[in-house]
Amino acid sequence: MKEKGSTLVPFLADRQRYIILAIGTLCIAAIASNMTVINFTMICMAKPVNSSALTSNVEADNLAYSNKQKSIIMWAAAVGTLAAAWPFHWFYTQFGARSVFFAAGVVSTLSTAVMPLAAEVHFNFLVVARFFQGVSFGADFAAIGLIVVNWASLKQHGLFISLLSSFSQISVMFTMPVAGELCESTWGWQSVYYVHAVLSGVLFTAWLYFYRDNPTKHPQMTEIELEKIHRGKGDVKEHEKxxxxxxxxxxxxxxxxxxxxxxxxxxxxxxxxxxxxxxxxxxxxxxxxxxxxxxxxxxxxxxxxxxxxxxxxxxxxxxxxxxxxxxxxxxxxxxxxxxxxxxxxxxxxxxxxxxxxxxxxxxxxxxxxxxxxxxxxxxxxxxxxxxxxxxxxxxxxxxxxxxxxxxxxxxxxxxxxxxxxxxxxxxxxxxxxxxxxxxxxxxxxxxSATGEEMTDVPPERRRLTENEA
Structure with missing residues (x-):
């Protein structure tokens, strides 16, 4: 446990929970963005990748899907999310959010990266990739709950929930303009998926590096910040059923x-x-x-x-x-x-x-x-x-x-x-x-986990931090 001011960046002393909040929000939004990409690229997929292809004998496939196929694509993600919601609860209980949510991010990243190839090979492969996007999306809401309960002080539940639950708006605000620009560029609609896959891969790598299921195990955690997080909560057992x-x-x-x-x-x-x-x-x-x-x-x-x-x-x-x-x-x-x-x-x-x-x-x-x-x-x-x-x-x-x-x-x-x-x-x-x-x-x-109040924090430390949460 570090003392105040021992972090490499003084401004971030006693503020590691905000770093976790920012990374968690972006990772959840990344999974939502990967899910949203196809909504904006279907129009581009129905046209040649590049109008300059007319000068060549090779032209991109025209992936114009029927209304029935579009419905199947949308429903595949919903089925994946429905199928994964309860299993993710069990995985979170057994292994915690750090490894499980990272695994969900990997699934989302890989399924997004292979979607251009899957679409060009066969429609059924695209549906399978879309299903796995839905599977990863099933981890989002449970991750919100774990981040809030483990890292937010009781006085900051509103702030944490408001940001973490804003993934839908954040994803649309990012994906819509990016998809529009890349679809019209020389890189074509495929680049939209690759850009999203790379960004989500980077974000989930940061998640694995920074996040800890228990704040006490975070290398930059200080006693003051830990008291702010735990004040009034009692002890929280890891992986409690x-x-x-x-x-x-x-x-x-x-x-x-x-x-x-x-x-x-x-x-x-x-x-x-x-x-x-x-x-x-x-x-x-x-x-x-x-x-x-x-x-x-x-x-x-x-x-x-x-x-x-x-x-x-x-x-x-x-x-x-x-x-x-x-x-x-x-x-x-x-x-x-x-x-x-x-x-x-x-x-x-x-x-x-x-x-x-x-x-x-x-x-x-x-x-x-x-x-x-x-x-x-x-x-x-x-x-x-x-x-x-x-x-x-x-x-x-x-x-x-x-x-x-x-x-x-x-x-x-x-x-x-x-x-x-x-x-x-x-x-x-x-x-x-x-x-x-x-x-x-x-x-x-x-x-069973909240019956005991914190007793290991000195009264003078409680008074010192009472107004800092």
């Missing part, structure tokens, strides 16, 4: 998962069908719909980070009150505007844009709501609770397209109104149930 039956029947966890289901269904709708609704129903031009979806997503990220910091810093409300308020802003407000959205006429399309903007901004507050509740109540078992949110996200990938397919057969505003009302009611009901059960007290199933 999760009491799955007790977690699955805990009313608070069920309320968390219901809120997560409503929020993830809403999020998938905006990502998957936002452009379709704006273009086909409201009549916006194609070149405008991309901006009308991308800008709100960027604002969502900003509000998520701001709300995460605010959730940690606000002192005049109890944690329970803050979680209820933040969750209400995220779900009740967005649910109400979803209901309103269904009744706005096409002639007032600009009001529909405002409603979508409010929905995206308000849902940024989720990190201070059910996400924070999950980590505070489940404590050392947060990785299992959050891994089930990953499972729920995969279910939404199947349910959302089915819901739209069954209802919106003619793309009329009346049909979309039913979809909006369904989402709005789900969000509102989920929030009401969450607010009833929400608490910041550790659940009974955590007692």
């Amino acid at each position: 999760a009491p799955i039956a007790k977690i699955l029947t805990n009313s608070v966890m069920l309320a968390v998962w219901l809120s997560a289901f409503g929020e993830l269904m809403m999020s998938q709708f905006i990502v998957m069908y936002g452009p379709t609704f704006l273009k086909e129903v409201l009549g916006f031009a194609v070149n405008h719909t991309g901006y009308f979806v991308a800008v709100p997503r960027a604002l969502h990220l900003a509000f998520k980070i701001i709300s995460g910091v605010a959730s940690d810093r606000i002192q005049f409300w109890s944690e329970k009150t803050k979680m209820r308020i933040f969750n209400t802003i995220a779900l009740m407000v967005s649910g109400a505007f979803f209901c309103i959205l269904g009744y706005l006429p096409k002639e007032q399309a600009h009001l529909s844009l405002v409603a979508l903007l409010v929905i995206e901004c308000s849902t940024g507050f989720i990190c201070g709501g059910f996400y924070k509740c999950a980590t505070l109540v489940a404590r050392q078992h947060s990785h299992f609770v959050l891994s089930q949110i990953q499972f729920i996200k995969c279910l939404s990938l199947f349910i959302e397209p089915l819901l739209v397919f069954l209802i919106c057969s003619h793309n009329t505003l009346e049909e979309w109104r039913i979809v909006f009302l369904t989402h709005g009611i789900l969000l509102i009901v989920g929030n009401i149930i969450f607010c009833y059960f929400a608490t910041d007290e550790p659940a009974d199933f955590t007692r």
Whole structure:
């Protein structure tokens, strides 16, 4: 254990947890980016790699996939994630996040790197590579839980959750412009996969080098920072087996998962069908719909980070009150505007844009709501609770397209109104149930590891660092 100031970089003394937070956020976003690449390269894959190929007798294959093939490609990743969610929980319990999440990163890196070759050899090979991308994605949410419980102080759960759960927005903001530029370059669409593979390989190498499952084993850890991380937590056992039956029947966890289901269904709708609704129903031009979806997503990220910091810093409300308020802003407000959205006429399309903007901004507050509740109540078992949110996200990938397919057969505003009302009611009901059960007290199933308070930190050290967390 190092004393304060003994690190090679004085500025980073007592701040190793922020390095872990940054690397963890980027690694989780890297896996999400690798998953997202194909969404932006399908257009490029349907054309010759380089227009200069016309001067040659050799021309790239035209990989234009049918709608059925595109659906298979998307569903292959979802099946991979569903299949891997529970096994990853077991691996995390047995071996910890350092080696298991690194292995997931290797799988994501390799499957992304071989996708250009797989696409050119046979469609089935592309589906297999896509499946393994989904497998690696199954490790993301559990990794968030482990990073939070092992490295975040109780006062910084909001900050850690807001950044770590922003991988979707970060990945889209990076992948979209990079894929666009590389697809139009002389290197072709294949280079998009190679660039992403190289970057994720570098990031996961950094993960393996810096991350430790136990902060006490980090070579740059100081006593002061360790006290900040452990204050109020008690002792956390490494590789502790999760009491799955007790977690699955805990009313608070069920309320968390219901809120997560409503929020993830809403999020998938905006990502998957936002452009379709704006273009086909409201009549916006194609070149405008991309901006009308991308800008709100960027604002969502900003509000998520701001709300995460605010959730940690606000002192005049109890944690329970803050979680209820933040969750209400995220779900009740967005649910109400979803209901309103269904009744706005096409002639007032600009009001529909405002409603979508409010929905995206308000849902940024989720990190201070059910996400924070999950980590505070489940404590050392947060990785299992959050891994089930990953499972729920995969279910939404199947349910959302089915819901739209069954209802919106003619793309009329009346049909979309039913979809909006369904989402709005789900969000509102989920929030009401969450607010009833929400608490910041550790659940009974955590007692074996949280029953003992820290006693090895001198009182004067506690006073010294009380305001530094």
